[in-house]
Amino acid sequence: MDDGVQHPTPDPVAEAVRQIRAHGERVTVARTAVLRVLADADEHLSADAIFAAVSRAAPGVHRTTIYRALDALERLDLVAFTRLRHDAATYHLAGHLVGGARVYVRCRVCGTVGHAPGDLLDDVAFRLAAEQGFALDPTAVALTGRCARCARP
Ligand SMILES: [Zn+2]
Numbered sequence: 001m002d003d004g005v006q007h008p009t010p011d012p013v014a015e016a017v018r019q020i021r022a023h024g025e026r027v028t029v030a031r032t033a034v035l036r037v038l039a040d041a042d043e044h045l046s047a048d049a050i051f052a053a054v055s056r057a058a059p060g061v062h063r064t065t066i067y068r069a070l071d072a073l074e075r076l077d078l079v080a081f082t083r084l085r086h087d088a089a090t091y092h093l094a095g096h097l098v099g100g101a102r103v104y105v106r107c108r109v110c111g112t113v114g115h116a117p118g119d120l121l122d123d124v125a126f127r128l129a130a131e132q133g134f135a136l137d138p139t140a141v142a143l144t145g146r147c148a149r150c151a152r153p
Pocket of ligand 1: 108111112146150
């Protein structure tokens with residue numbers, strides 16, 4: 001699945017594969033394909049969208065195999081998912097593979113879930129801690145609004 005795109009080093013997929021091996025687990029075609037799809041995605045993806053993308057790159061992989069790969073990667077703390085209100089869960093690479101935790105941004109028009117750098121809310125977290133003693137978990141936050149596509153007049 002070499003698309004010719006230069007990925008920033010260290011490659012999160014290579015790092016994830018290294019950690020799968022370190023856990024004594026198998027590095028399967030499905031697991032690697034799921035990691036690559038998530039690493040290349042700008043958005044968080046539902047399990048169905050991940051399956052569709054993997055099918056394009058590696059036809060013949062069964063849906064249940066992809067779901068099992070997602071479960072295994074989540075158990076290994078390499079993939080995380082978020083479930084926002086009534087939407088299906090969307091998946092993304094774990095924060096430690098991509099240079100830190102992220103804040104989710106969700107479009108209330110089309111439902112797209114994207115992300116912003118995890119330090120986006122540092123000032124907010126600092127004030128909440130200082131003024132209320134409240135420890136904000138920014139990775140569990142979903143900011144809502146309209147995405148670039150939907151905000152266009
Ligand atoms: Zn939108």
